[in-house]
Amino acid sequence: MATIKDVATxxxxxxxxxxxxxxxxxxxxxxxxxxxxxxVRELGYHPRASARTLRSARSDVLVLAVPRExxxxxxxxxxxxxxxxxxARGHGFDVLMMTDPDGVRGLRRIAAGGQADAxxxxxxxxxxxxxxAMRELGFPVALLGHGNERDEWGVPWVDLDWEAxxxxxxxxxxxxxxxxxxxxxxxxxxxxxxxxxxxxxxxxARAAARETGAEVVIRPSAGDPERAAARVRELLAGSxxxxxxxxxxxxxxxxxxxEIAALGIRLPADLAVxxxxxxxxxxxxxxxxxxxxxxxxxxxxxxxxxxxAIGADGRGAGPAETKATATLSATTKSAATAxxxxxxxxxxxxGDGPGPAPRRELITPRMTPGPALSPPRADRPxx
Amino acid sequence: MATIKDVATxxxxxxxxxxxxxxxxxxxxxxxxxxxxxxVRELGYHPRASARTLRSARSDVLVLAVPRExxxxxxxxxxxxxxxxxxARGHGFDVLMMTDPDGVRGLRRIAAGGQADAxxxxxxxxxxxxxxAMRELGFPVALLGHGNERDEWGVPWVDLDWEAxxxxxxxxxxxxxxxxxxxxxxxxxxxxxxxxxxxxxxxxARAAARETGAEVVIRPSAGDPERAAARVRELLAGSxxxxxxxxxxxxxxxxxxxEIAALGIRLPADLAVxxxxxxxxxxxxxxxxxxxxxxxxxxxxxxxxxxxAIGADGRGAGPAETKATATLSATTKSAATAxxxxxxxxxxxxGDGPGPAPRRELITPRMTPGPALSPPRADRPxx
DNA sequence: TCGATTCGTCGAATCGATTCGATGAGATGG
DNA sequence: CCATCTCATCGAATCGATTCGACGAATCGA
Numbered sequence: 105m106a107t108i109k110d111v112a113t114x115x116x117x118x119x120x121x122x123x124x125x126x127x128x129x130x131x132x133x134x135x136x137x138x139x140x141x142x143x144v145r146e147l148g149y150h151p152r153a154s155a156r157t158l159r160s161a162r163s164d165v166l167v168l169a170v171p172r173e174x175x176x177x178x179x180x181x182x183x184x185x186x187x188x189x190x191x192a193r194g195h196g197f198d199v200l201m202m203t204d205p206d207g208v209r210g211l212r213r214i215a216a217g218g219q220a221d222a223x224x225x226x227x228x229x230x231x232x233x234x235x236x237a238m239r240e241l242g243f244p245v246a247l248l249g250h251g252n253e254r255d256e257w258g259v260p261w262v263d264l265d266w267e268a269x270x271x272x273x274x275x276x277x278x279x280x281x282x283x284x285x286x287x288x289x290x291x292x293x294x295x296x297x298x299x300x301x302x303x304x305x306x307x308x309a310r311a312a313a314r315e316t317g318a319e320v321v322i323r324p325s326a327g328d329p330e331r332a333a334a335r336v337r338e339l340l341a342g343s344x345x346x347x348x349x350x351x352x353x354x355x356x357x358x359x360x361x362x363e364i365a366a367l368g369i370r371l372p373a374d375l376a377v378x379x380x381x382x383x384x385x386x387x388x389x390x391x392x393x394x395x396x397x398x399x400x401x402x403x404x405x406x407x408x409x410x411x412x413a414i415g416a417d418g419r420g421a422g423p424a425e426t427k428a429t430a431t432l433s434a435t436t437k438s439a440a441t442a443x444x445x446x447x448x449x450x451x452x453x454x455g456d457g458p459g460p461a462p463r464r465e466l467i468t469p470r471m472t473p474g475p476a477l478s479p480p481r482a483d484r485p486x487x
Numbered sequence: 488m489a490t491i492k493d494v495a496t497x498x499x500x501x502x503x504x505x506x507x508x509x510x511x512x513x514x515x516x517x518x519x520x521x522x523x524x525x526x527v528r529e530l531g532y533h534p535r536a537s538a539r540t541l542r543s544a545r546s547d548v549l550v551l552a553v554p555r556e557x558x559x560x561x562x563x564x565x566x567x568x569x570x571x572x573x574x575a576r577g578h579g580f581d582v583l584m585m586t587d588p589d590g591v592r593g594l595r596r597i598a599a600g601g602q603a604d605a606x607x608x609x610x611x612x613x614x615x616x617x618x619x620a621m622r623e624l625g626f627p628v629a630l631l632g633h634g635n636e637r638d639e640w641g642v643p644w645v646d647l648d649w650e651a652x653x654x655x656x657x658x659x660x661x662x663x664x665x666x667x668x669x670x671x672x673x674x675x676x677x678x679x680x681x682x683x684x685x686x687x688x689x690x691x692a693r694a695a696a697r698e699t700g701a702e703v704v705i706r707p708s709a710g711d712p713e714r715a716a717a718r719v720r721e722l723l724a725g726s727x728x729x730x731x732x733x734x735x736x737x738x739x740x741x742x743x744x745x746e747i748a749a750l751g752i753r754l755p756a757d758l759a760v761x762x763x764x765x766x767x768x769x770x771x772x773x774x775x776x777x778x779x780x781x782x783x784x785x786x787x788x789x790x791x792x793x794x795x796a797i798g799a800d801g802r803g804a805g806p807a808e809t810k811a812t813a814t815l816s817a818t819t820k821s822a823a824t825a826x827x828x829x830x831x832x833x834x835x836x837x838g839d840g841p842g843p844a845p846r847r848e849l850i851t852p853r854m855t856p857g858p859a860l861s862p863p864r865a866d867r868p869x870x
Numbered sequence: 871t872c873g874a875t876t877c878g879t880c881g882a883a884t885c886g887a888t889t890c891g892a893t894g895a896g897a898t899g900g
Numbered sequence: 901c902c903a904t905c906t907c908a909t910c911g912a913a914t915c916g917a918t919t920c921g922a923c924g925a926a927t928c929g930a
Contacts, residue, residue: 118910150599155886157537158915180563189586201582203572389649501880541885618901
């Protein structure tokens with residue numbers, strides 16, 4: 105209820121002086137500074153966000169567009185939302201959720217109404233109406249995940265390097281002594297839809313096969329758990345079955361593991377299983393060697409890109425250091441900066457203008473700390 | 488970029504008239520109304536949220552406090568967040584996420600800064616600092632989940648009736664012909680912490696045993712999946728093992744089902760398994776008879792309580808019909824109203840003032856549509 | 871035909887911060 | 901000792917909507 109005027113009165117200065125003290129935008133004597141701060145504390149003063157925003161045209165809010173197909177909910181989305189909110193706080197931003205099934209209308213309302221300074225778009229489609237709308241408004245954007253090869257108009261994005269992830273999994277298996285490796289890829293419908301992670305996963309498996317010379321059997325998974333289980337049965341059949349199995353399609357994992365057990369195959373003695381990717385919930389999943397989706401690192405990275413995309417004027421790009429340093433926790437910062445690698449800037453510069461090139465970050469996958477990959481059984485040697 | 492002034496100029500009226508047209512707060516002739524709306528469309532005008540909020544002291548934003556224990560993430564939290572955001576849109580509100588590990592500081596900042604009109608607090612603890620802070624500021628609040636028996640100062644809350652849920656599961660088993668039922672309750676540490684759902688679940692099992700006369704063996708689960716599996720082994724051991732198993736502690740479900748399979752028990756022929764409660768992700772979980780946590784209904788209910796808690800002056804309670812009717816989708820409304828039952832108003836009215844009593848909603852559990860509960864094997868008759 | 875309503879619209883004050891140019895007191899220098 | 905410069909602070913304009921009292925014109929009843 106207290107306003108800046110009250111603080112000014114109580115500390116015997118002008119309102120503008122209070123503002124300068126609170127924002128550090130002008131030099132203020134140590135004496136008045138303490139007087140003002142005391143008054144602030146005494147009155148329990150909090151600046152009214154709307155007034156600040158109205159005048160300064162900065163809301164210190166990011167809007168997060170959560171994908172929302174009619175009634176469906178993907179557990180990873182919630183995880184990312186929370187993690188991005190955390191990261192945003194590290195930069196002094198709050199996060200507003202946008203879950204309209206449509207997305208475009210709501211996003212446009214928030215953006216045009218100045219309720220946020222930038223948008224983070226999750227799960228961008230190839231022709232994304234949300235992205236188009238934001239560009240039309242000249243609204244700063246960063247994407248989590250990227251469309252196919254397309255460069256999305258030079259918009260900054262972050263994604264896991266799925267090709268490297270699957271390739272790493274296969275190479276690890278080979279390094280552990282396995283010579284016949286099976287790969288349960290993404291589901292057919294995902295591949296048909298040309299989802300980036302699905303295609304890149306396949307590429308990774310092929311590349312690893314080429315590099316290592318190992319025998320890699322690739323098979324797409326299926327949306328239906330039963331059919332996914334059937335695929336695994338096929339993969340593991342034959343006179344010389346593979347001794348390692350890399351799984352990218354984790355949704356029906358429970359069913360798949362049950363199928364493996366039903367086949368009389370025991371883990372890890374008979375078969376080394378390696379998981380690649382999204383495990384929405386940490387609990388309840390079996391403890392297998394795996395390459396997790398680095399949710400924290402990706403969230404930190406995309407948040408930083410979004411913040412950076414907010415120019416001084418709310419458009420172009422520029423370092424957001426001034427405000428970041430004030431509130432940035434060392435943890436977040438180092439995670440965001442050190443954790444992301446291979447920031448290839450400008451593969452194709454369709455960019456408009458000479459400003460700093462938009463960034464794209466392909467995050468390098470790593471083995472998640474956990475059980476080691478077991479070698480193939482001695483009595484059934486490789487080759 | 489266009490302001491209300493631009494719209495006024497273009498349509499040849501005063502800015503106030505434009506405001507009246509847009510808000511419907513005064514009668515306006517059909518003629519000017521159309522002229523104004525045309526101008527709005529032509530200019531692509533969107534009111535600036537900060538200006539509106541500054542003047543009207545309403546932000547049309549709810550802040551959602553997501554519980555955030557150091558580094559942990561519970562999948563259900565994200566689900567609720569998304570679902571609450573959906574429900575809020577139905578009332579014309581956006582949702583701001585608050586994920587600070589502390590929570591209190593951030594919540595206080597948002598509330599005092601007028602960045603939101605009400606708060607929804609998830610997973611409230613017995614002595615919740617966040618709740619205390621909000622009350623101190625006189626900030627409207629609604630809770631998702633409630634503390635133990637305490638009435639939380641008459642603050643409105645929503646929760647599933649866990650006692651009824653477990654009781655229903657047991658009674659369903661008995662109705663299907665089972666005479667010996669096992670109940671794998673919440674984990675020991677949850678019971679020790681006196682979590683509401685844990686205690687109420689136990690009560691439900693006991694009550695059902697009393698009412699039906701069936702033999703119900705109750706055992707707490709354990710945090711560690713291995714130890715949880717051991718509990719199940721104990722539960723199903725003995726010369727006359729139970730023929731039905733009700734599980735409330737779902738986190739280690741995968742492990743538990745594997746244990747059952749390892750015991751040579753087959754579902755559902757040898758054992759009827761019924762799940763009670765939280766299944767964060769719809770995919771990948773086995774298709775068993777169950778009573779789901781009604782996330783959608785709970786989210787709708789708590790959102791409505793929060794909205795209702797926003798008085799005309801931002802304090803007391805009062806119907807939010809005026810604005811709700813404008814944007815409310817029929818679906819949401821009916822779900823929120825019809826879906827919630829047993830709104831017992833005022834068990835203990837510690838309330839300050841004579842206004843409408845705060846609401847508490849205990850949601851009645853229902854069997855989730857799915858596979859039917861199978862009867863016990865004929866060759867091993869009950870009793 | 872005149873006073874009282876009703877109706878539609880206008881003008882101006884207001885919400886609470888930010889920000890820029892101005893100003894007065896001290897310090898500096900010749 | 902006066903002109904100049906720096907430093908800390910002040911005053912006022914400003915951001916863009918909402919909202920209330922006022923006011924002219926049309927409508928009504930007698």
